[in-house]
Amino acid sequence: MSENDMLKKFMKDAFEKGLIEAVMAPAATKDSYTYALITKKEDVDKLTPIAPVMQWNGADMLRRITRLKKSERKLLAILRPCESRTYKELVKFNQINPENIIVLSYDCPGTIHARTFKYEPTTAEELLGEIKKGGKSNKIREACKVCEYPTPIPNVGDIGLGLVNTDEPVFFALSEKGRKFLADMGIQEGTRDADAWVEEHRKRREEWYEKERIRGGRKGLEDFLSSCLNCHNCKNMCPICFCKECFFEDRTVFDYESSKFFNWADDKDGIRLPTDKALFHIGRLIHMGTSCIGCGLCQQACPMDIPLYRLFGIVGNELQKVFNYKPGVNDDIPPVMDFREDELHEFEGLFGGEE
Amino acid sequence: MSEKKFEPVIVGFFCNWCTSAAADLAGTSRLHYPPNIRPIRVMCSSTVDPVYMIRALQEGADATILGGCHPGDCHYITGNYKARRRIAIVKTVLRSLGFDEDRVLLEWISGSEGPKFARVMNEYTEYIRNKGPSDFKYLDSLGGEEIE
Numbered sequence: 232m233s234e235n236d237m238l239k240k241f242m243k244d245a246f247e248k249g250l251i252e253a254v255m256a257p258a259a260t261k262d263s264y265t266y267a268l269i270t271k272k273e274d275v276d277k278l279t280p281i282a283p284v285m286q287w288n289g290a291d292m293l294r295r296i297t298r299l300k301k302s303e304r305k306l307l308a309i310l311r312p313c314e315s316r317t318y319k320e321l322v323k324f325n326q327i328n329p330e331n332i333i334v335l336s337y338d339c340p341g342t343i344h345a346r347t348f349k350y351e352p353t354t355a356e357e358l359l360g361e362i363k364k365g366g367k368s369n370k371i372r373e374a375c376k377v378c379e380y381p382t383p384i385p386n387v388g389d390i391g392l393g394l395v396n397t398d399e400p401v402f403f404a405l406s407e408k409g410r411k412f413l414a415d416m417g418i419q420e421g422t423r424d425a426d427a428w429v430e431e432h433r434k435r436r437e438e439w440y441e442k443e444r445i446r447g448g449r450k451g452l453e454d455f456l457s458s459c460l461n462c463h464n465c466k467n468m469c470p471i472c473f474c475k476e477c478f479f480e481d482r483t484v485f486d487y488e489s490s491k492f493f494n495w496a497d498d499k500d501g502i503r504l505p506t507d508k509a510l511f512h513i514g515r516l517i518h519m520g521t522s523c524i525g526c527g528l529c530q531q532a533c534p535m536d537i538p539l540y541r542l543f544g545i546v547g548n549e550l551q552k553v554f555n556y557k558p559g560v561n562d563d564i565p566p567v568m569d570f571r572e573d574e575l576h577e578f579e580g581l582f583g584g585e586e
Numbered sequence: 587m588s589e590k591k592f593e594p595v596i597v598g599f600f601c602n603w604c605t606s607a608a609a610d611l612a613g614t615s616r617l618h619y620p621p622n623i624r625p626i627r628v629m630c631s632s633t634v635d636p637v638y639m640i641r642a643l644q645e646g647a648d649a650t651i652l653g654g655c656h657p658g659d660c661h662y663i664t665g666n667y668k669a670r671r672r673i674a675i676v677k678t679v680l681r682s683l684g685f686d687e688d689r690v691l692l693e694w695i696s697g698s699e700g701p702k703f704a705r706v707m708n709e710y711t712e713y714i715r716n717k718g719p720s721d722f723k724y725l726d727s728l729g730g731e732e733i734e
């Protein structure tokens with residue numbers, strides 16, 4: 232039985248046992264995969280729980296469902312590891328109400344860039360074949376190749392499904408809720424060894440930091456963003472950019488009188504239009520970089536193929552190091568929501584430290 | 587003969603309850619501080635989104651200062667702790683992209699510290715004067731020097 236068939240059987244059993252009343256998981260569309268919400272056992276076969284494309288971040292969908300009120304029904308959500316970390320992060324930001332939600336996550340084979348997939352489709356089975364042998368397909372997105380946490384981790388979500396280095400998938404609990412769920416399902420918890428596999432990802436990530444980081448200040452950033460359309464798609468797809476009203480969409484801030492444009496052009500020997508393009512990206516880094524989860528959806532969303540994850544993933548990592556914070560992996564409070572009285576003195580004064 | 591010395595423009599976001607008062611005190615005590623400083627009064631250091639400091643740099647400021655109450659003394663209890671986190675964030679973003687993080691400065695100056703205010707403003711102005719003009723304003727422009 233394929234992994235997807237097995238998960239569908241899992242869902243049907245859970246419906247039958249009355250453990251769930253709804254499922255959120257991917258479903259195939261003509262050229263891609265959408266997220267789907269179903270409420271009937273009969274609809275389970277319409278789903279592809281493990282899909283080769285991540286068109287949206289699933290946690291963002293859960294945010295939409297619980298934005299106004301907690302989930303009214305017992306909902307099983309199938310999320311990739313980056314999505315379940317996003318889920319955890321958004322719970323901390325009070326953007327998702329986790330009540331009544333069970334999250335199942337799995338060893339992730341990675342996903343194909345949505346646009347590539349549209350023209351050169353692949354199956355999840357092909358990607359899964361690689362990880363069962365302890366490898367990873369080279370067709371997957373950049374963010375997936377350098378993923379820091381490609382497996383389910385304890386206390387992030389509820390149920391894990393192990394697929395690496397094993398012919399038979401194994402279920403394991405990630406939370407108390409998950410342990411009870413598996414027990415009610417009559418499923419024996421199992422183990423698989425994914426440590427070496429995860430380690431390879433992290434090694435690739437370290438090399439990637441060194442190789443791909445954007446250097447050189449103004450020139451480096453300008454060149455990196457030179458083809459940017461200023462469309463803000465990257466922000467719109469970012470699950471951490473959840474603000475109801477984004478500062479960078481505020482016309483009262485970014486509409487100027489013509490004299491302003493001319494003065495700038497005088498002063499700066501010509502300006503690029505539209506204005507405030509680099510400011511948008513720097514501003515986004517300042518606003519949400521400490522919680523960048525590493526899903527890489529900004530990069531996938533970019534119509535100009537700017538490898539944005541190199542900006543957000545790498546600067547995000549620098550920011551997270553300052554606060555010793557790993558978004559979505561534990562219960563630590565996001566840096567922008569928290570402070571200590573005695574900290575960060577190296578950022579005070581001119582040369583660090585204050586009298 | 588001698589070239590006109592570069593005079594930096596430095597935008598200061600000064601908390602109403604402390605650093606702004608210190609600036610007034612420095613003035614009334616006839617302590618000299620340089621005209622390079624362009625003060626903006628804010629209600630608390632925590633009200634300044636660092637994006638505004640970046641904007642000041644892009645508008646042509648050579649440096650920016652955020653001046654707040656000493657830790658423990660914020661009028662709104664914890665605003666300055668949050669401001670310090672934001673400064674840590676903006677400085678880290680600048681540094682990791684290869685910009686000059688020293689052009690953003692955080693200082694705690696209480697309302698009674700007129701002399702400290704004058705000293706910090708003089709020292710920082712001199713420091714930036716020696717560094718030379720910021721090229722940040724040329725970000726997204728056609729001007730500025732090619733830098734490798």
Ligand code: SF4
Nearest residue numbers: 469523524526527529
């Ligand atoms: S910045 Fe990009 S990688 Fe980071 S959370 Fe947002 S979309 Fe994901």
Ligand code: SF4
Nearest residue numbers: 472474477478515518
């Ligand atoms: S860029 Fe800033 S203001 Fe806009 S959505 Fe993201 S976090 Fe919110």
Ligand code: SF4
Nearest residue numbers: 459460462463465533
């Ligand atoms: S999605 Fe790409 S083109 Fe659009 S604003 Fe972001 S970086 Fe620029």
Ligand code: FES
Nearest residue numbers: 601630655660661
């Ligand atoms: S009131 Fe001065 S820093 Fe908050």
